[in-house]
Amino acid sequence: MRAIRNCFCLKKRKPGFEEPSILAAETHFTVNEVEALHDLFKKLSSSVIDDGLIHKEEFQLALFNNSNKKNLFLDRLFDLFDIKRNGVIEFGEFVRSLNVFHPRAPEADKIAYLFRLYDLQQTGFIARDELKEMVLALLSESDLSLSNDAVESIVDKTMMEADLKGDGKIDEEEWKEFVTNNPSILKNMTLPYLKELTISFPSFILNTDVKDLE
Amino acid sequence: MAKLTNLNAFDIISLSSGFDLSGLFVENDEKKEVQFTSTHTFSSITSKLGDIAQNLKLKVKKQGGLMKMEGTSGGRKGALAIDAEIFEFTPSFHLVELRKSSGDTLEFQKTLKQDVRPALKDIVWAWQGQPHQQS
Numbered sequence: 001m002r003a004i005r006n007c008f009c010l011k012k013r014k015p016g017f018e019e020p021s022i023l024a025a026e027t028h029f030t031v032n033e034v035e036a037l038h039d040l041f042k043k044l045s046s047s048v049i050d051d052g053l054i055h056k057e058e059f060q061l062a063l064f065n066n067s068n069k070k071n072l073f074l075d076r077l078f079d080l081f082d083i084k085r086n087g088v089i090e091f092g093e094f095v096r097s098l099n100v101f102h103p104r105a106p107e108a109d110k111i112a113y114l115f116r117l118y119d120l121q122q123t124g125f126i127a128r129d130e131l132k133e134m135v136l137a138l139l140s141e142s143d144l145s146l147s148n149d150a151v152e153s154i155v156d157k158t159m160m161e162a163d164l165k166g167d168g169k170i171d172e173e174e175w176k177e178f179v180t181n182n183p184s185i186l187k188n189m190t191l192p193y194l195k196e197l198t199i200s201f202p203s204f205i206l207n208t209d210v211k212d213l214e
Numbered sequence: 215m216a217k218l219t220n221l222n223a224f225d226i227i228s229l230s231s232g233f234d235l236s237g238l239f240v241e242n243d244e245k246k247e248v249q250f251t252s253t254h255t256f257s258s259i260t261s262k263l264g265d266i267a268q269n270l271k272l273k274v275k276k277q278g279g280l281m282k283m284e285g286t287s288g289g290r291k292g293a294l295a296i297d298a299e300i301f302e303f304t305p306s307f308h309l310v311e312l313r314k315s316s317g318d319t320l321e322f323q324k325t326l327k328q329d330v331r332p333a334l335k336d337i338v339w340a341w342q343g344q345p346h347q348q349s
Contacts (some may be wrong), residue, residue: 040238063237074232101235117233118224134227141230142251143346144339150304158223185224193239200239 014052016090023092027099029197034095036197041091054081054089072137076117101191110189115175125169128159221301221309229309229342243323247313249342250334253306259337263298263310266333270325272296282315291318294325 020034029037044062045054059078061067081089081097089097099105100113116122120130132155139146146154162170162178170178179185193200229251231237236245252259263281267274272283272295279300285293294317301309312330314322331341340346 044238063232063234071230071232073227073230077233077235098235118227131223135223138227138230141232142340144251144253144307146304146307154223154226154303161222182222182224184221185228188228188233188235191235191239193236197239 014091016053016088016092018092018095023095027095028102028104029095029099029194033194033197036200037095037098038091041094045089045091052091054094056087059089071141072120072134073117076120080113080117098191098194101189102194103190103192105190107186110186111176111179112172114179114186114189115172125171126175127169128155128163131155131158131170221303225301225309226303231342234342243327244319246319246322247311248326249309249311251339251342252308252310252337253339254308254337255306256300256302256308259300259308259310262334262337266330269333270329285317291321292316294318294321296322296325 020031020038023029023034024031027034041054042052044058045052047061048057048067049055056075056078057067059081060069060071060074063074064071078089079085081093083093083096084090100109115126118126118130118134120133121127132151135151135155139151159168159170161181162174164174164177165171227233229249260281263283264274267281267283270283270285272285275282275284281298281300282295283298284295287293295315297311297313297315299311299313301311303309312326331338
């Protein structure tokens with residue numbers, strides 16, 4: 001006879017679900033925080049297609065309030081969150097990906113993650129062309145236009161500082177050096193709200209049997 | 215007031231909403247800082263901010279690229295103080311960050327909504343997280 005432990009046992013398992021205790025042990029989140037993230041995940045993953053998985057449209061809806069809005073950076077972020085590369089973000093992937101954004105995650109992890117995000121073609125380098133493409137994408141997203149000369153000058157200035165070997169692309173070693181000298185670049189890689197999850201999603205806390213040990 | 219010019223292409227890119235996950239966790243009107251882009255000059259922006267500080271009876275102190283605006287009357291959590299920091303991408307493309315440096319976040323957001331945003335309308339291109347409004 002199965003012992004009734006907590007409500008997670010009784011629910012039908014959605015694909016990609018991992019036990020909160022396992023995820024808590026392998027990330028900077030406590031069990032209660034993982035459960036709060038599950039609340040958020042449930043909300044996001046049922047917004048367009050109710051299947052317990054976050055689809056691209058649901059991610060777009062969450063970040064832009066528009067499920068059809070295409071965005072280069074969101075595409076890259078979605079691909080990185082989709083660790084198994086099966087086109088959807090499962091709960092385990094969601095928690096493990098957000099873990100890198102935790103204030104206590106090591107800076108080295110954030111630096112490496114950001115490099116992969118910006119390495120559009122996944123060649124192991126950020127090429128000058130990719131950098132220019134991203135600047136143009138941002139300007140277009142913001143409805144801004146700068147002259148080609150202005151864009152070239154911004155890209156040139158950055159490449160000059162970052163591309164120490166002068167080969168027209170930034171490798172991971174050059175990237176680490178560059179970020180160390182320009183820490184503002186890492187800003188988006190830390191979400192202070194991840195330390196306040198149980199405040200943002202308190203409804204779960206009333207139902208859980210698990211008490212945080214810390 | 216000296217402005218900060220060592221912003222680079224990656225700082226520009228990081229302005230993208232497609233990369234800002236904070237929206238998953240907090241509503242725009244609960245944030246302790248807001249940013250806007252402006253296609254005005256540095257002096258035009260500082261002048262406008264100075265006017266606003268004067269209207270709100272905030273004392274202005276300049277520290278390098280930072281403009282500190284401090285209130286004197288006590289609010290729920292002490293006097294409201296706002297920091298304004300201006301970053302240059304080009305002489306006619308700036309990013310301005312307004313941060314609550316002390317006081318109550320709700321009061322900060324209320325002051326932004328009622329007093330600051332309307333006064334900045336002429337120089338704001340777009341507020342972070344919101345598309346540019348065609349006027």
